[in-house]
Amino acid sequence: MTRPFVKMNGAGNDFVVVNALDRPFTPTTEQVRALGDRDTGEGFDQLIAIEPSETGDAFMRVWNSDGSAVETCGNALRCVGWMLMQASGADTVTIDTLGGPAVASKPNDGLGEFRITVDMGAPRLDWRQIPLSEEMDTRGIELQIGPIDAPVLHTPGAVSMGNPHVVFFMDHTPDDAFVRGSGSLIEHHPLFPEAVNVGFAHVEARDRIRFRVWERGAGLTRACGTGACAALVATARRGLTDRKATVVMDGGEVVIDWDEATDHVFMTGPVEVERTGGLPF
Numbered sequence: 057m058t059r060p061f062v063k064m065n066g067a068g069n070d071f072v073v074v075n076a077l078d079r080p081f082t083p084t085t086e087q088v089r090a091l092g093d094r095d096t097g098e099g100f101d102q103l104i105a106i107e108p109s110e111t112g113d114a115f116m117r118v119w120n121s122d123g124s125a126v127e128t129c130g131n132a133l134r135c136v137g138w139m140l141m142q143a144s145g146a147d148t149v150t151i152d153t154l155g156g157p158a159v160a161s162k163p164n165d166g167l168g169e170f171r172i173t174v175d176m177g178a179p180r181l182d183w184r185q186i187p188l189s190e191e192m193d194t195r196g197i198e199l200q201i202g203p204i205d206a207p208v209l210h211t212p213g214a215v216s217m218g219n220p221h222v223v224f225f226m227d228h229t230p231d232d233a234f235v236r237g238s239g240s241l242i243e244h245h246p247l248f249p250e251a252v253n254v255g256f257a258h259v260e261a262r263d264r265i266r267f268r269v270w271e272r273g274a275g276l277t278r279a280c281g282t283g284a285c286a287a288l289v290a291t292a293r294r295g296l297t298d299r300k301a302t303v304v305m306d307g308g309e310v311v312i313d314w315d316e317a318t319d320h321v322f323m324t325g326p327v328e329v330e331r332t333g334g335l336p337f
């Protein structure tokens with residue numbers, strides 16, 4: 057019995073999204089890796105399953121392309137939110153994740169129907185919530201990165217959006233070699249017991265960040281929604297940006313607004329449907 061899926065992306069971060077509302081979907085790590093292979097499988101950054109939820113409109117389960125099951129995925133929350141609103145006609149939906157609930161809504165920003173706003177909830181900023189393996193001020197953590205002695209990599213910020221992020225404050229936009237080399241070295245650094253998504257934020261203005269990312273379990277991707285949220289929070293905490301900024305990533309841009317009254321982070325950005333298909337299980 058094949059399982060239909062929709063291939064989607066949010067700012068170029070791409071997903072295979074399967075419907076598990078009527079039938080459980082429990083892929084093995086090897087099956088996820090095989091599906092994620094861009095040469096021999098469907099190819100994706102993350103595999104997403106929409107499951108029933110007791111408390112929300114649906115539960116979103118996330119696997120990285122390396123097969124690791126993770127807490128949440130910001131760009132996928134926009135895609136799943138769009139799908140659920142298309143199916144129900146609702147203007148807002150609540151999506152539960154292992155990283156906490158998120159509320160997706162239509163931004164009505166006059167920029168068309170393929171844009172969704174997600175209330176990502178409050179950032180988690182205590183060292184134990186990232187988590188880090190020792191107590192530190194998460195506005196600027198002390199990170200020794202082996203052979204790399206690049207001053208630009210000193211005292212990054214650490215933020216959790218339900219998943220762990222470290223954000224480096226760059227004076228330029230790094231090239232692929234730097235993102236791959238530094239990101240792959242830092243992703244499994246012992247300071248991060250659950251590993252970490254590695255972001256590089258080049259603040260171009262108080263309301264504009266050029267952001268590149270090496271994702272935990274997926275490598276260099278064209279965008280990372282939770283990473284964009286973490287970048288805004290980390291740069292705002294350092295006084296480098298206002299609490300609202302456009303985050304420009306390789307595959308597109310999102311607007312991140314860290315609301316002072318609620319402490320919630322709101323992300324608005326694009327959704328794209330690429331194609332449909334069927335999985336063999």
Ligand SMILES: N[C@H](CCC[C@H](N)C(=O)O)C(=O)O
Nearest residue numbers: 129130131219272280281282
């Ligand atoms: N690689 C992430 C999961 C996907 C997050 C990203 N694609 C997003 O849009 O937030 C992690 O291991 O925490």
